[in-house]
Amino acid sequence: MTEYKLYGMAASLYTGKVRAYMRRNQIPFIEEKAGGERFNTVVREAVGRWIIPVIETPDGDFVQDGTDILDHFEAKGYSTQSIYPEDPRLKTIAYLFELFGSEGMLRAAMHYRWNFDETNLKFLQHTFEDVLPNGLTKEEREPVFMHASGRMRKAAINFGVTPETYQTVEDSYAEFLSLFEAHLEDRPFLLGGCPTIGDYGLFSPLYAHLARDPKPLHLMQTTAPRVYRWTERMNAPEHVIDERMLKSGDVLFDGNVIPETLKALMRFIAEDYLPEISAHVAFTNQWLGEQTDSKLAPTSLGRGIGMAEFNWRGHTVKTAVMPYRTYLLQRLHDSFDGLKVDEQASVRALLSETNLAEILELRSSRRVIRKNHLEAWDV
């Protein structure tokens, strides 16, 4: 094998981010559906659980996790422009949007997928065939889909999507769309002329669910056409030149001159996501303090360690606390800790101005690392 293999699914939030990166950077690959024979035997065993995306390298190694896969390619020098900005402020913003996009928009992504059966179900039934085992008859496919979709509907509840919050999920998503739409008026990507890890974070929910499932696709195309166009741009192998935006070329904008539209998006994150990530870090630290060493062994770390309660836009909600969020948050902290004192002061000032200063203090008492393709607590 001379090219990479991507195991995933067209409808998968995290596969979309990897596919877009590979296309943009012209990395030769074949995508194989995750329901296939090889995935269900060799790949699943290699990565220790059923999870996508996974890449298989030309040398036969496997990498799981969207962010780790992008970092694998960055380390190999595949990217024409690094997805990690050098400017300290832009780098911090990129990590912030990576976290928020990957983990903070799941309510909208799940609600608009699973709570509009009349519009979405036929499409979902078809698209989920990617992860069904080979060789099932039409009659056999139905119950397997019902089982898989039942799990996802439960996951939506664990992210805080309940009948009481439906309207607020819709209102908050509409607000996000209008803010991002305004920001994209003058630039093709979040931080200027090329995508960063922040764009790839946002792209995860905004493409595979929200710009692909029929209900939210229509909503995005009709209320936020620039955001829709951004999803196309993110997914395209060709670099699109838009003369209105030519002044930005392929470069990112100056970190000392942060557009007001971006600050508005950052304030949105402060309102929409800071209470949640803050509750999760508090829960994690308390939980870590209560565990025996055997509970902290790498193999015992599942996706969630419990449910944390917090106030989200006037609702008391409980959501699953996942160490993976700590893993992404640490990246922002590591980047901040590596800055010079004056750079840190400049980043802190920007975060204060956008109500996000607290995020720098949200640290778990143990680090999350990756071991044998799984998240694990550091010793």
Ligand SMILES: N[C@@H](CCC(=O)N[C@@H](CS)C(=O)NCC(=O)O)C(=O)O
């Ligand atoms: N942190 C992982 C998350 C991957 C993930 O949750 N993938 C979903 C599909 S989009 C999955 O495999 N779900 C299967 C399950 O939870 O059983 C990544 O970024 O790769």
